Amino acid sequence: MEKEPNILYQKFQTTGQERIRLACALEGFFSEEDGKETEKSAYGQYLKRRIRPAMEALIREENVGKMELLEEQGWFGAAELDQFLAIARKEHRLESLVWLMKLKDSKYGYKDKTFEL
Structure with missing residues (x-):
């Protein structure tokens, strides 16, 4: 289960499709799991701009x-x-x-x- 947030973050970082990137950011930002703060921060920065x-x-x-x-x-x-x-x-x-x-x-x-x- 630990790999899932990393996969999500990887997809968020690499995709060129804004729709997918937005979905990843929303899922990662609101995730209840204890993820890396840098990932949560990246999701937050993206959502703030979007x-x-x-x-x-x-x-x-x-x-x-x-x-x-x-x-x-x-x-x-x-x-x-x-x-x-x-x-x-x-x-x-x-x-x-x-x-x-x-x-x-x-x-x-x-x-x-x-x-x-």
Whole structure:
């Protein structure tokens, strides 16, 4: 079983396909097994640079727990959060949408629009 994380990291390092690299990074970053900190750090650095595709994947999976862990890293702000809300709405991912809306409300709030002339 010890070889599996190394295989995952090897695939992460060598693949030229971003879709596969993202999947490896997500799996490795959230792995419960005690892996090497350098590997976990590499996954984290990659996910930080690719936060939008990472969150899109988690929204499609409706994996709120992992979205929460990524949010705790502080890798995205209000503008990205609005994009994630739009994705969840478009993809009809209700659980993700509700969590993202609660996050927006607690962190940034909703601004009332004024229609003054």
